[in-house]
Amino acid sequence: xYETLKTILPHNFLKSNEYIFRKIIxxxxxxxxxxxxxCEKKLRKFILLKNGETLCPYCGSLPRHRRLWTLISxxxxxxxxxxxxxxxxxxxxxxxxxTAIQYRATDFEKEFTADLRLDITNIHLSSNSVDLVLCxxxxxxxxxxxxxxRELYRILKSSGKCFIQTPFKEGxxxxxxxxxSKKERKLHFGQEDHVRIYSIASLKARxxxxxxxxxxxxxxxxxxxxxxxxxxxxxxxxxx
Numbered sequence: 001x002y003e004t005l006k007t008i009l010p011h012n013f014l015k016s017n018e019y020i021f022r023k024i025i026x027x028x029x030x031x032x033x034x035x036x037x038x039c040e041k042k043l044r045k046f047i048l049l050k051n052g053e054t055l056c057p058y059c060g061s062l063p064r065h066r067r068l069w070t071l072i073s074x075x076x077x078x079x080x081x082x083x084x085x086x087x088x089x090x091x092x093x094x095x096x097x098x099t100a101i102q103y104r105a106t107d108f109e110k111e112f113t114a115d116l117r118l119d120i121t122n123i124h125l126s127s128n129s130v131d132l133v134l135c136x137x138x139x140x141x142x143x144x145x146x147x148x149x150r151e152l153y154r155i156l157k158s159s160g161k162c163f164i165q166t167p168f169k170e171g172x173x174x175x176x177x178x179x180x181s182k183k184e185r186k187l188h189f190g191q192e193d194h195v196r197i198y199s200i201a202s203l204k205a206r207x208x209x210x211x212x213x214x215x216x217x218x219x220x221x222x223x224x225x226x227x228x229x230x231x232x233x234x235x236x237x238x239x240x
Contacts, residue, residue, distance in 0.1 A: 026058040036061055037227050038069045038090045046228045054228045059090035063230040067219065068136060068163060069094075070227070071235065075161065076101060080131040083155070085120060085138045086112045121147040123155055130155050133162040139203070140166045140194045143177065149210045153240065162238040164207070166198050167191075173202035200234055212238040 031044025039059035046054035053062050061069070065088050076082075078100035084091060087105045092113050095103040107114035118124060120135075121144050133156055142148045152162055167190055175196035179185055182192035189197050198206075204214045215237040221229045 022058055022060065029057040034226055034228055037066050037073075038094060053230075056090070056228070059093075061088065061090045063228055064136065064165060064233065065090060066227055067229050067233055067235065068134070068165075071217075071237075072132065072134070072163060075132055081129065082132045082134070083125070083130045084134040085118075085136070087114065087134065089113055091134070121151060123151045125155050127154050128157050131157055131160045133160065135162060135164045137166060139164070140189070140191075140196055140198065143195050145196070146206060146210065149207055149212070152238070153210050153212055156238075156240060158240045160239070162212070164203070164236040164238055165234070166203060167194075168200050168203075168234060169197050171199055173198050173206075200236075204236060207236065207238050211240065213240070214238055 025047075026041065029043050029045060029047065030041075032042050034043040034046055035041070036043065036046075036056040036059060038061045039056060041056070041058040043057065047057050049055055055062060056066070069091070076095075076098060079102075081102040082095060082104065084095065084103065084105045086107045086109075087095075089112070092105050095101070095105075104116055105112070105114040106116040106118040108117055108119055110117065120138065120142060133152060135152060139145050139148060156162055173196060174188070176188070177195065179188055179195075185194055186192045189195065200216060204216060207214050217235045217237065219229065219233045219235075221231050221233075223231055
């Protein structure tokens with residue numbers, strides 16, 4: 001049903017009426033077998049997308065969003081500041097409802113709902129001013145990624161945490177800035193607007209080069225799991 005609606009209805013119409021459609025679609029998936037940790041709705045099952053990922057019918061979270069939510073939830077204390085780069089709508093709505101925290105969402109390309117339009121390579125925020133930074137599936141889009149990493153390091157408080165994830169490959173990092181066409185980028189990097197693909201070790205090393213201390217979290221789940229997490233996933237937590 002979800003994929004059918006995406007095919008037959010105009011994108012702008014779906015986007016402007018997303019909340020209504022999700023409430024309706026949710027009724028077909030309501031149950032007790034699964035639960036989305038972001039919206040906390042219990043489900044019969046998640047929506048299976050064509051790319052193999054699973055989508056929450058109510059809030060639209062993907063597996064990586066659901067995992068990240070469980071990781072950051074313990075840190076969402078009153079008074080903290082959160083900066084979220086290109087946030088999924090489920091995060092934006094949920095974190096905006098937490099009036100006891102200072103939540104700011106930014107998206108430079110105007111593709112996501114956000115409050116700010118910050119350039120991650122030149123972030124117009126004070127040094128040591130953010131407690132929690134969410135930088136998920138962003139750095140692989142940034143040509144000057146090391147400059148972006150230095151900016152993330154600069155704005156993060158000494159007690160803060162920066163949660164980072166990108167697509168990963170085995171072996172070494174691969175980047176070639178002579179590859180510019182959408183077709184070639186998709187072939188080499190996996191997506192039309194990506195400029196590189198990291199390995200876990202190479203991303204960790206680049207982050208450490210700018211001063212970060214890195215904790216690598218690796219998860220391996222059973223294929224069927226209650227919260228709809230990815231079966232294999234890696235998350236990097238950067239601290240000063």
